[in-house]
Amino acid sequence: MAAEALKSDFGGKAHIALNDPKLRANFRRAMDGLMTKRAAQFADADEWNALRARGAAVRARALAQLPELLERLEARCQANGIQVHWAETTAEANAIVLGILQAAGAKRVIKGKSMVTEEMHLNAHLEAHGIAAVESDLGEYIIQLAGEAPSHIVMPCIHKNKVEIAELFADKIEGQAYTENVDELTAAARKALRGRFADADAGISGVNFAVAETGTLVLIENEGNGRLSTTLPPLHIAVTGIEKVLEKLEDVPPLLSLLPRSATGQPITTYVNMITSPRKAGEKDGPKAVHLVLLDNGRSRVYGDSELSDTLRCIRCAACMNHCPVYTRVGGHTYTFTYPGPIGKILTPQLEGLDCAGDQPHASTLCRACADVCPVQIPIPDLLVRLRTEAVHPSATAGVKGGGSAQSLSESLGWRGYTAMYGSPLIYRVVTRLMGLFGNWVPASAPMLKQWTSVRTKPKFAAKSLHQLAREKGFSHD
Amino acid sequence: MTDPRERILARLKAAPKRPIPECPAWSAPTYGADERKAKFRAMLEASHADVHEVTAADWPDRLKAILAAKGVRSMLYAPDSAAGRQLAAGWTGDFALVPYDHPVEDMKEILVTGVDAALTTAEAAIAQTGSLVLWPSADEPRLMSLLPPIHVALVAEETLADSLAEILTAQNWAASMPTNAVLISGPSKTADIEQTLAYGVHGPKELIVLLLNAGDGR
Incomplete structure (x- = not known):
């Protein structure tokens, strides 16, 4: 998978992003709007403090009992008719989803927004096996058309402005004329996706909260695509990280009062969709089979350290x-x-x-x-x-993946020298004197120094140290 | 320990035990009787929904008038619900009533593109967030409040509660969760394009709430 070859290059990519005025403007506008709307929601500091303390405690309680709650969730879901699957890696999760789809003969999939399926690169995996997965959240649909990845976990296409989206739609949606009118662009997506919902053999979604007490999957959204993806097709597969479990149904209201207000500054999302079972006998709609895939992908390792597990x-x-x-x-x-x-x-x-x-x-x-x-x-x-x-300095207990990978001999020697210098007045005096004499001769591009000087001016060494000057003025150090 | 379930659970159980923290006190807001209805209306209207106060006797006629004015040609209804029966009895509206009386597989075309509106009832309503509580059933299926462009919901004023927390506890939902329970707080919307609100992206473009007054006509 492409994902395994990925390596972060924050410095290089940040440099490019910072020099892209369009991108900067798109993010600035969006982030300012989101911050203002959130602030209005939590204007009452007392309410905010009490609510977030409750929210934090609810999540901490769930994590403190995570293995037991996962077993309870599994048992309740199974009793309700939801089939539960466990995946240790994204490859396993992809294989499980593909297996369920193939067993059902599903060829066309409609997807509700799910960051865990992004983490799995599920769409690419399904496509490689001849199954077309269409994203139905408007933002996700836009970036799928553009062949891009989400740039924000709630607003996936926040990096694009309406001119870019207008061009994309005119180019990719058959019969769509160029328009920058947001209502018309939204209507175009509705029209294009209606048929995809109706034709879909299966719907795939994420999960916001999985309630162990009742075996209920809670999904929140504004567009209705999440409800459609989990209601109209005959098969629903929900995919979630193992950490999303809650102990009780009564834990949902405080978190529901925190999540949309923090995310988009809305008091609540348009839809709060609580799914507890597949279609029962006599019911006229809803999927006949519901599957829940629980993905670990390193979370149980994170759980092993009591600080990092926050x-x-x-x-x-x-x-x-x-x-x-x-x-x-x-x-x-x-x-x-x-x-x-x-x-x-x-x-x-x-x-x-x-x-x-x-x-x-x-x-x-x-x-x-x-x-x-x-x-x-x-x-x-x-x-x-x-x-x-x-x-x-990797700690023995945490076992963070790749811990210790930034160790370097030169840096470690540098710090040891630093310690020695500050531990001995004699070495300190010798080194500061040498720096005063020769420090300005060392080029900014010298090894070790260049990491510091690549984004900063190299400091200029004074000919005499502060200690020297003080002694010359007659100050004594005792 | 061959299967992933065992391996994941074993790792989680091997982690150092941590104390289970107490839940600090928190309570959802409460409202006085007058304030409650005003809050419910204000929140729903802020979410772009229309709220009409109706009575048990006049709501079918009010519904007819509201939808006819919008040019509705057909409305999906639940023939076996109490509201559906009341509506259908002696129906002489300007538009057709279409019953949701078969499984979705047998009437997908009609549901997806063939009706302009649908009527459902709501179990309850929530003042704090301006939300309707729907527990879709065999009589009133899930897609009714989702596929047609206009969703009309009939909700009795006496079911109006202050918050979800209150309803969940008072009705002991944990003991009897239905196949699907939904909170609806306005028409379908999106702000994915430049943070600009647009309505009706996938679900209903309009939400019309008929608030059934407690005493007939008061």
Whole structure:
């Protein structure tokens, strides 16, 4: 799979994005709008604090009991008639989905928006086996037509403006004239996709919350494509990460009050779709078979470290990226992998490995904007720092994939020298004197130094150190 | 330990045990009787839905008038629901009533493109978010509130609750979740293109709520 060859190149891609004025303008406009709408929703600080404390506790409680709740979810789903599958890797999950579709003779699939299926690169896998999967969320449909990946986890085509979308539709949708009218563009997508819904042999969706108590899959959305994908075709396959489980149905309301308000500044999404079983005898619609695929893909390894496992509390609202001074300037594609922004910077290195995404925890100023807006209080900046450490000094217990991959002999020697210098007055004096004499002769492009000077001016060494000057003035150090 | 389920669960169970935190106190907002209805209306209207207050006696005529004015030619209805029976009794509307009386496989064409509107009832309503609670059933199937361009929902005022949290607990949903339960808070919409709101992208373009007053005509 293409996914396995991916390696993060944050610096290189950020440079390109920062010099793309159209991209910068598209993100700036969208992010400003989302931040303003979210702020209006949480104007009452007391309400916000009480609600997010509850939301964080609900998620933490679910994670503290994760294995038991997954077993309960599986048992309840099976009792309700939903078939449950477990996949350790994305390859296994792809094979399970393909197997279900092939067993049902399904050739045409309609998809509701799902980041986990993006993580799996499911569409490419199905296409390679002769099954056409059509994205039906408007944003996902647009980027599928363009042959691109989502640049935001809630608003996948946020990097495109309406002129680009108008050109794309005129080019790709048969009989579609060029128009920048958003209502007409939306109507064109409705018309193009109606038939795809009706023809589909199966619908594939994600899951926002999976309730262990009742075996209920909760899906939220505004367009109705999620409901159509999970209602009209005879077969529904829901795919989710193992961390999305909740203990009780009563845990849904506080999270439902946090998620859409944090994501898009809406009090609630148009549809909250709660699926508990396939079509029962006598019912006239709904899929006759419902499958739930539980994907691990590294999450159980993340779970093994009690600090890093806070990453798994995430409810995918995207508020962290909307408020991130880095993400809002470089956009989602700069992050290479499925999950961009602050949550991506802690999740991707853990799922994919610090050896292929180790630069991401460094793409942050640690300003804490993400932690301030996180509805489930994930300490993202602390975890960024922790991952930076894991890349150099891997802890035995965490076992972060690719831990220690940033170790370098020269850096380690450099720090050892630094420690020795500051531990001995004599060495300190000798080194500072040498720097004063020869430091300005060392070129900015010298090995080790160039990583610092590539984006900064090389400091100028004074001929005399502060200690020297002080001694000359007659100050004594005792 | 050959299958993925065993391996995943084994890894999760091997992780260090962590304390189960207490849930801090939180309660959803509550409203006074007058405030509740006003909030419900305001929230729904802000979501681009139309709300009409009707009575048990006059709602079929009100519905006819509202839909006829929109040029509706046919409406899907549930022939075996109480509302459906009341509507169909002596129907003399300007448009045709189409019963949803067969499985979707037998009437897909009609459902997908053949009707302009559909009438469903709602189990309850929620003031906080301006939401309708639908528990689709064999009589009133799921696609009725989804495929036709106009969705009309009949909801009794006395079922209006403050919040989802209140309804979930008061009605003990956890004991009896239906095949599908849906909250609907407006017509289908999207803001995927430049954050510009557009309605009716895949579901209904219009949501018309008939709020059935508690005492007939008060």
